[in-house]
Amino acid sequence: MITISLRPFWHQQTKCISIHFDNDNNISGYVKAFPDVSWNNTNKTFFIPHYRNAISDLFNYFRQKGWYVDYSALKTTPEPETTESKGQGSPIKKLPPLLEEQKIQINKFGKWLEQKRFSKNTVNTYVEVTSLFLRYINFKQIESITNRSIEQFNYDFICNAKKSVSYQNQCISGIKHYIDFKGIEIDKIDIKRPNKDKKLPNVLSKEEIKTLFETTNNLKHKTLLSLVYSAGLRIGEALNLRHRDIDFERGLIHIKAAKGRKDRYTLLSRGIVPMLQTYLSHYNPKHYLFEGRNGEQYTQVSARQVLKKSLVNAGIQKYATLHTLRHSFATHLLESGTDIRYIQELLGHNSPKTTMIYTHVSTTNLKDIKNPFDSL
CATH class of the missing domain: 1.10.443.10 (Intergrase catalytic core)
Structure with a gap:
């Protein structure tokens, strides 16, 4: 799988994001097509200015090609890579990667979601949050998916990390669909889904x-x-x-x-x-x-x-x-x-x-x- 690495980068005293990948003309052409991409000849890298939604925009852009996006080098990421261990003060610095068999199952899971006619964005979201959950159980050395493992993940990586209500609902939905895909029989997941914040929409005159x-x-x-x-x-x-x-x-x-x-x-x-x-x-x-x-x-x-x-x-x-x-x-x-x-x-x-x-x-x-x- 093609990997795109996003890293912090400073150019002329401006905070930027550099984009790294193995040399390939097809990849290079796709990177160049991203809005406001520039080339830094000194560091031999493509980069964009860092703005509010830059990470998620880059992530979604490359995920459209099915490429893996590694943004662990950036402090602010749409996916939580660090959290406090339950009852402890030491953070989990980085989750281990998916096992080869898990990668195969995740790819099959994505195709299964597509066959159920979920939108492309929903498929990508469910695949990503489920991958995060599987990496979490690898870290915890949990052998099988149970109610307890899902509750632990929900606490460690969502509640304790103060992730948004929307993100929490996405994670729970993604994991539930994966359980359905795998045919895993577990007790009813009793994780209360929080109500979304009732915010008023912004309107232009x-x-x-x-x-x-x-x-x-x-x-x-x-x-x-x-x-x-x-x-x-x-x-x-x-x-x-x-x-x-x-x-x-x-x-x-x-x-x-x-x-x-x-x-x-x-x-x-x-x-x-x-x-x-x-x-x-x-x-x-x-x-x-x-x-x-x-x-x-x-x-x-x-x-x-x-x-x-x-x-x-x-x-x-x-x-x-x-x-x-x-x-x-x-x-x-x-x-x-x-x-x-x-x-x-x-x-x-x-x-x-x-x-x-x-x-x-x-x-x-x-x-x-x-x-x-x-x-x-």
């Missing part, structure tokens, strides 16, 4: 959205961001679109096999049609609506870099992700008086409770409240 698009000059980038916002799309849904999914006559976009393997229709804005037609005429994509340099599907990593650059150009200081555009679409619909049931259908939510969160960030009703400070 209509003025900020307008400025964001006005300062994005690249046609492909502008079309991508505009489509995500105007149709309330998840980024994965936008990148999976094909030309035939756009119904110009009916003013609809057909979203196929979205989250939960559900199809739905959402709005095609009349205002975006001229831009979209110009984009199609200029770029002439062959398979996907948005394609990379070699005709491959445009990556989420590239899309995030597009938004990041546009936010800087627009002078928007507010923290925002591609999903913020979807949140903003729903909030702006609600503020304009659209029935929340229609918003639920457009977003593809199973339950209206999920959509109701936008009532907490909408400013329509809040503006009508008279602040007591104003009457002092």
Whole structure:
């Protein structure tokens, strides 16, 4: 298996991440395609500036090729490599690697998940967290998977390491699917899944959205961001679109096999049609609506870099992700008086409770409240 090593690197007094691999033109070409990659001739290495999601972006980018990513040299990693041993103060410095037979089983596990039609991201996540669990039982010299071993892992590597609720749920789900894959019979796993934090979504105002698009000059980038916002799309849904999914006559976009393997229709804005037609005429994509340099599907990593650059150009200081555009679409619909049931259908939510969160960030009703400070 090809191994990509990520290491801390300083360039001109700037914190960076260097990318190391065995010399191979195919690997080198793929590394060069990552946004903002540079070559340092002195140290003979590729590197990128260190930013907030740099490690996870690199990790997901290389995992798309099925390559193993070693980021143990970096202090901040998406996967916990160190933790406190239960009841002791000495940390586990590094987990041992998977045994050869475990590697074979993990590869089979990944294919089994794919056959169950899990998304690519879910498959990668479950494979990674399960690999971590197997490395943990190797470290503890545990011979068989039991309730006790799972509870130990949950305490040592999740609770004690103060990992997020979302990460904990991913680990438990991944291990449960692996147990199902292996046909292992154990007692019911009695690990209480914590409720997720009920955080309100970040939302950009209509003025900020307008400025964001006005300062994005690249046609492909502008079309991508505009489509995500105007149709309330998840980024994965936008990148999976094909030309035939756009119904110009009916003013609809057909979203196929979205989250939960559900199809739905959402709005095609009349205002975006001229831009979209110009984009199609200029770029002439062959398979996907948005394609990379070699005709491959445009990556989420590239899309995030597009938004990041546009936010800087627009002078928007507010923290925002591609999903913020979807949140903003729903909030702006609600503020304009659209029935929340229609918003639920457009977003593809199973339950209206999920959509109701936008009532907490909408400013329509809040503006009508008279602040007591104003009457002092």
